Amino acid sequence: MSSYVEDFTPGSGRRSPARSWLHSDAPRLSLNGDWRFRLWPSHKVVDDAAADPGFDDSDWDTIPVPSHWVLLGDGKYGRPAYTNVQYPFPIDPPYVPDENPTGDHRREFELPDWDVERILLRFDGVESVFRVWLNGIEVGVGKGSRLASEFDVTDAVQAGTNSLRVLVHQWSSMSYLEDQDQWWLPGIFRDVTLLGRPVGAIDDLWLACGFHHDGSGDIGVELVAGPDAFPITVEIAELGHTQTFQSPADVTGFTVGPVEPWSAESPRLYDASVISTGERVSLRLGFRTVRIDGDILLVNGRQVIFHGMNRHETHPVRGRMFDETHARADLALMKQSGVNAIRTSHYPPHPRVLDLCDELGFWVVDECDLETHGFVFLGWRGNPSDDPRWEAAYLDRIERTVERDKNHASVIIWSLGNEAGxxxxxxxxxxxxxxxxxxxxxxxxxxxxxxxxxxxxxMYPNFIETAAIGGEAGALLGCGPAEAKRVRTKPFLMCEYAHAMGNGPGGLSEYDELAERFPRLHGGFIWEWRDHGLLAHAADGTEFYGYGGDFGEVVHDGNFVMDGMVLPDDTPTPGLAEFAAVSQPIRFSLSDNLLRVRSRYHSITTEHLRFFGTLQTGSRDSESVTLDVPTIAPGESGDVALPQSLRSVNSDSEAWLSVHAELVQETAWAGAGHVIARGQFELAGPGRAVQVGSPKFAAGERPSGETVTLGPATFDGRTGSLTMIHGVQVDGPHLELWRGPTDNDRSSTRGSFELGAPEDTNGEGAPGPSSEQRWRQRGLDRLVHRVDEVSMSANDLLTRVRVSAANSGLSVDVAYRWHVDPVDPQSLTLRVDLVPSPNWDCTWPRVGVRFDLPKDLTQASWFGTGPDESYPDSSVAARVGTFSAGIDELNVRYSRPQETGHRAQLRSLSLSDGATTRLRLSTAPNSQGHRPGFTLSRYTPQQLDRAAHPYELADNDRVFLFIDDAVHGLGSRACGIDVLPEHALWPGARAFAMSFDQPGGNTVAASQPRSKSASDAHEPQPR
Structure with missing residues (x-):
């Protein structure tokens, strides 16, 4: 009998009412561990024989529980499948295919002779529908994969040996409600527990704690317990408070105090015990009051701004199976990165996650286990959200969400679900x-x-729409004028924004500026925290992180599941560093040697921070100086005069003031000294500029030999290409306009700003091909080079090249001008002038030159921006300094290879083999102070383009150095908006220069300083 697989009911049998997940001293027995397992191909062929306690399962396999069976056995039990919106089965609710993998789980366990009144069997998470037998007695059916199910098994269980059978179906009617942009992973993936319920037990309780501005706290009390459980006492030892209720009629709320309020910044918790005649329950109480005042969301009387993340539960080996050590480290990394809020996309997490959120401090939007997104392909026809047959299932899901998590201080908002029409x-x-x-x-x-x-x-509102929401005018999605007026009376948040797929997202600072400008805007939640890649193996055994299609799925959504700020192996991406810089709770500004420190904290002062400043002159840092910053209240500012040692001085080099705030003491999520916020200000900058045009150049003649020498370098006399410099073999320079397309480059989900400006398209851009398609159509991935001239004089070498693509009338004329200084013949300068033909009609991914270098030049030391990469719309985290890194640190190993590693505004660069510096170069600024950036990579852009996974990349015998005068921004068009016009790279005439200096000597300065007053500096800005 399998009709329950395809019905509308939320569950059946001996199900107990939904209740809190409580920490109790009552007896409990974990049933996690090894279970016997057999996989059936369909729910329609399963028999009930295995429910018999005497059934012989000796020929079954053994698997661990919790687990997902598709992640075990190297494909023996099927494979995982990823879809974003699509259902991987026909949309014919409530029916599912006959091909419905069904996992049969059995185990025996020994139960002590508990002195209890009742026994409950609890499942914290099973995907998707399961049926339970205990000692041959059918217990019931559980539904709601990420929701707890409890069954009363008092008269089915016995002291001594017991036999438990759990039949789990991958597909069911409830799968239509769980289309949640993640892997479909069947199995018993959370804990299975027997719970003894003593005489006089507390079945459920809710201590609803509020905070008042007189410093007192109130506790609303709700107890579910029989008369024999009384008297029941609430003890809060730290407050010296005991409240006893003699009977159910006595139960009422009470006031305590004074108390310290709970907030995401100061997660103050008080240990409490609730003691009945039969049980002691332990809770941690946080006092806070959530209230909406007009269009402002307040906690403890102050507006909340969310610097949040959408967090799925995912691990490359365990799937959605919970591991507390990993979860704690995950949340600690969030805190270290400035994350203050979590949306539990798109289901309640393991209950211990919310304990950790209470402890570490996060504002939590707790989301119900619900999404029906696949119905969008039917125009939402037949959507369960508007079908009364599904009402009981919907209500059951929200009830089990709220009842389980109601005691958590961190949970300040309930969310009904996601993308369910x-x-x-x-x-x-x-x-x-x-x-x-x-x-x-x-x-x-x-x-x-x-x-x-x-x-x-x-979700993913563009900047113009976001400003319209914050303001009082402009059309709003799905709203007429009256409705728009009403929604503008509500607090606004972005439940998803800035899609973090691959290299990106760009544009974080623009969203932050809007939230600061419009009080109605309350920030939002990045999509998303972590890539969902699953550990897989190539044919030769090489490990990689798989995504949709890597496991043989017929229906899948590719690498759209790889869209996190953290890679599957826990590596933070540069996007997370950018998020931390944009979201930092302290902002700095500088005017006339007066440093202003502005607090963006919600509820705490800056007492927990200490502040430091450093003056960098050229590539040299001064000693760090402690700044005497006054204690600043939340939302307020304070000023400090810079000490003389940090003020601008006359120098032959540029000068930068760097300031930062760090933790004074260790916290639960970071050690003392962890940096909370940074700022940097240019006090003196470069002056000599590279001008576009044709500079004076000594006339020369075509070289007569195949090899020619100029200072420390040799060149190919026929092509003008550099072949060796300072003893290092080189091939280059070659104009490069291509990059390995990012996931945002490849997407046309949203409009193109190349085809329609934001102001002309209500912020969306015009529908059209992706940037990658437009670039490829114009041949930027397959450029060919024609040498038009090579000429040489005593101190100069000129090469003129026309670069174009097959079947294209587009071209770029490039002049490479090499010059050796007669006074310093070991220093060689290269100036690159380029002029594109006038018929270009698309942006460029990059514009720069490539040098192919020996394979062992993998260690870089540079003076420029760092330590992480930077792009035009993702550069707030970049700061000028001296940094060192290996080639594999310089680049991000995205699960789908793509552009990575650019560091802007390079001053000087040294490359070594780990022991000896063998190549050194420096750059010159243009009239705006702009300098080229660099990328050092093991791969060419074309190789990154062709590879779908890192293991497909070639093992080259060279490394590749790119000196890029400019690069295109990142955007977030994989699901969000395109690169803004001000961050786009359009063709145009340009010139940039660099000098190659003797590796053993000092780097020759490529510029002279220009004066700039301190008042020109302001809050950290993209560079």
Missing amino acids: TGRNLAAMSQWVHRRDLTRPVHYEGDYTCAYTDLYSR
């Missing part, structure tokens, strides 16, 4: 929450008109 069932969910919990608002992005929700929410 709209309809009566969602409205019914909201009504239920509003009746049940008056202390938290309700969120759901799909309610565009705020018909049944308390917050206005959008």
